[in-house]
Amino acid sequence: MSMYPETRPRRMRRDDFSRRLMREHQLTTDDLIYPVFVTEGEQQREAVGSMPGVERVSLDLLLEVAQDCVNLGIPVMALFPVIDPALKTPDGIEAANPDGLIPRVVRALKARFPELGIMTDVALDPYTSHGQDGVLDDDGYVLNDETVAILVQQALTQAAAGVDIVAPSDMMDGRIGAVRHALETHGHIYTRIMAYSAKYASAFYGPFRDAVGSAANLGKGNKMTYQMDPSNTDEALREVGLDIAEGADMVMVKPGMPYLDVVRRVKDEFRFPTYAYQVSGEYAMLKAAAQNGWLDHDKVMMESLLAFKRAGADGILTYFARDAARLLRK
Numbered sequence: 061m062s063m064y065p066e067t068r069p070r071r072m073r074r075d076d077f078s079r080r081l082m083r084e085h086q087l088t089t090d091d092l093i094y095p096v097f098v099t100e101g102e103q104q105r106e107a108v109g110s111m112p113g114v115e116r117v118s119l120d121l122l123l124e125v126a127q128d129c130v131n132l133g134i135p136v137m138a139l140f141p142v143i144d145p146a147l148k149t150p151d152g153i154e155a156a157n158p159d160g161l162i163p164r165v166v167r168a169l170k171a172r173f174p175e176l177g178i179m180t181d182v183a184l185d186p187y188t189s190h191g192q193d194g195v196l197d198d199d200g201y202v203l204n205d206e207t208v209a210i211l212v213q214q215a216l217t218q219a220a221a222g223v224d225i226v227a228p229s230d231m232m233d234g235r236i237g238a239v240r241h242a243l244e245t246h247g248h249i250y251t252r253i254m255a256y257s258a259k260y261a262s263a264f265y266g267p268f269r270d271a272v273g274s275a276a277n278l279g280k281g282n283k284m285t286y287q288m289d290p291s292n293t294d295e296a297l298r299e300v301g302l303d304i305a306e307g308a309d310m311v312m313v314k315p316g317m318p319y320l321d322v323v324r325r326v327k328d329e330f331r332f333p334t335y336a337y338q339v340s341g342e343y344a345m346l347k348a349a350a351q352n353g354w355l356d357h358d359k360v361m362m363e364s365l366l367a368f369k370r371a372g373a374d375g376i377l378t379y380f381a382r383d384a385a386r387l388l389r390k
């Protein structure tokens with residue numbers, strides 16, 4: 061009688077062929093959505109200090125980025141605007157300007173690259189003088205229904221410009237239903253809605269707020285009266301359930317890596333197209349460690365993205381999208 065186990069899980073791990081044969085989850089380029097920051101002007105290229113490798117670029121240079129995404133087979137690019145501070149107002153109404161930065165960029169991208177999916181953020185924070193995602197009452201509280209009315213105008217403006225996916229990231233109540241109803245009644249029946257359904261009031265968004273230039277406006281303010289408390293997961297399921305009932309085509313959990321438990325619960329509960337956002341702070345911490353030589357850049361990047369697949373995500377918004385797609389091609 062052997063004193064050793066007859067069940068040896070290491071047998072299947074011994075060789076590359078059997079490791080490949082029992083692999084359960086795989087990341088592909090089809091899983092990637094690439095977020096980009098776009099600014100006014102021509103030949104404008106500014107590095108985002110807290111996000112190594114990420115730049116704010118003007119439309120002419122963004123066309124080259126889009127071409128690269130097409131070449132790499134990345135299905136979707138997500139646009140975030142850097143708005144001229146002179147255009148920011150308390151109600152952020154520039155968000156609904158049909159000749160504003162985002163509609164112009166959407167029209168140019170769709171004309172040049174019709175096959176590349178384009179997604180736009182529906183939220184007021186890049187446009188408000190106070191950096192909040194909505195309009196405020198006298199006490200500084202973000203008003204729900206007044207904000208939704210502007211978000212609907214913003215989404216309609218983006219849809220009219222030809223965007224493929226609108227992505228409300230504001231966390232107002234009822235906004236998915238309001239946007240869906242407006243899209244339907246204006247004939248935009250193919251515009252998809254990616255709902256930022258379970259979006260947490262997270263400190264991991266810091267570098268993004270630097271990138272779009274809303275950090276200074278927001279100051280010491282926070283978004284806890286509309287974004288979710290990091291303590292909760294049942295609440296995430298209620299939010300996702302509402303957004304699906306109101307007409308979302310896809311739902312999202314955000315941030316990503318610290319919230320993979322939420323991704324798994326959402327996927328198990330609803331079996332609906334589910335996405336996760338590996339946000340700016342997650343990107344920044346991996347980049348910083350890699351730059352210091354503390355972590356292997358490519359390995360942690362791929363491992364972190366695979367973790368989203370394991371948690372049940374159908375796709376990932378990630379600033380690593382082009383780097384990962386390049387590696388996947390090899």
Ligand code: PBG
Nearest residue numbers: 183185229264265268339340341
């Ligand atoms: C705006 C918005 C934010 C992000 C995406 N859309 C910031 C925020 O809610 O303050 C964060 C993305 C990131 O950190 O990478 N509503």
